[in-house]
Amino acid sequence: MTTGGFDWLKGSQALPGRLRGGVVAIGNFDGMHRGHQAVLERALQEARALGIPALVLTFEPHPRSVFRPDIALPRITPAPVRARLTRLLGFDAIVEREFTRDFAGLSANDFIDEVLVRQLGVGHVVTGFDFHFGRNRQGNPGFLMEAAAGRGFGVTRVEAFSDEGGDVVSSSRIRSLLAAGDVPEANGLLGYRFTVESEVIHGKKLGRTLGFPTANMVLPEDAVLRHGIYAVRLRRANGDLHDGVASFGRRPTVDTDGEPLLETYVFDFEGDLYGEVCDVSFFAYQRGEEKFDGLDALLDQMNRDKEEARALLAGVRPLSELDVRLAF
Structure with missing residues (x-):
């Protein structure tokens, strides 16, 4: 898929010739958080300095879902959101390799020769400090650096990124914060407002009868x-x-x-959103779900929720340039 000069390549799709020889950032990048962005920004810097394309190589489904299918892994950035964030950051393409047990069985050297050299023709690779690859996770950044020396490309390893309190930023921390409703803290670690993407579908239209028509979306089960x-x-x-x-x-x-x-009441809007794929960015958690004693009580609370949300959103400021592109 190509959008505005950005390529989203899936599975076995061949890399266009104009993208070969680029700088490739490798990782799962679930969350695209500030730690991931440190890797991605370094890749962009290298690509600009060398005057070559900047790409992201990632994997779908998440490797943990393949090896531990019995344990649900809630995704912070499902593939479409991850691809969009990659484009907004300024990359030329994202290459999304299908992750299977056969793929995981490649030796570290075969991964380098088959994927990095033959398929992508990499000019330079950027990874995080904890990147592992190949059968039994035998490859790591040090292994990659040694192997690259004889294959004609360079490697940059980016060290762990810590927040202002000195704690390493991780996807697991962000999942826990979102599950607890601590949206501002999660957004601070992401460096942008947590965002979901989905198609607006028809609902029961009860909100319309109450004066609160909503754009309804089904989010992933997990x-x-x-x-x-x-x-x-x-x-x-x-x-x-x-x-x-x-x-x-x-x-x-x-x-x-x-x-x-997910039912979103859009302020000051009249129109039809059915069938549109929209983004919803989250700024604050206001309260938990409640069961009210009838529709009148529910409607009173909905009006209070609306006014509180207006007040909260009136004073928000961007967290980063990426946040500007996404939610401002």
């Missing part, structure tokens, strides 16, 4: 987000940005057996 009410911004497919308030959960007052839905 979505890493506490059920509750959030101050959000919704970006349409055409780029238009709108403040709003969103509920994520099972709607206990009106639909106790329903699947979890």
Whole structure:
């Protein structure tokens, strides 16, 4: 898939000739958090200095899902969001290799020769300090540096990135924070507002009858987000940005057996979003899900939620240039 000069290559898709010989950042990059961005920014710097393309090589599904399918791994950045963030950061392409047990069985040397040299024709590789590859994780950045010397490309290893408190930024920390509803802290580690992407679908239209029509989205089954009410911004497919308030959960007052839905009431908007793929960026967690004693009580609380979300969003400031591109 090519969008505005950015290529999203999946599975066995061949790399276009114009992208061969580039700088390649390698990793799973679930979260695209500040630690990941340290690796990605270094790759961009190398590519600019050398005047060659900048690419990301990643893997889908997440390797842990292949080796431990019995343990759910909530994704912070599913593949479409990861690809979008890669484009917004300024990369020329993301190469998404299918991760299977056969692929995992490649030796470290075969991974280098088959994937990096033959398929990508890498000019330079950038990895994090903890990157492992090849059968039984036999390859690491040191192994890669030694192997690269005889194969005509360079390697840069980026050390662990710590937050202002001295703790290493990790996807597991961010998952725990989002599951607890601590959106500001999670956003601080991400360096941008946590964002989901999905198609707007038809619902039961109860919100419309209450004066709160919502854009309804189904998130992945293992979505890493506490059920509750959030101050959000919704970006349409055409780029238009709108403040709003969103509920994520099972709607206990009106639909106790329903699947979890993200329902976003978009402020000052009239129109039809059905069928559009939109982004929703999360700024603050306002409260948990509650079961109210009837629709009047629910409506009163929804009005309070709306005003609180307006107030919260009125004073927000970008966390980074990436945050500007995503949610401002």
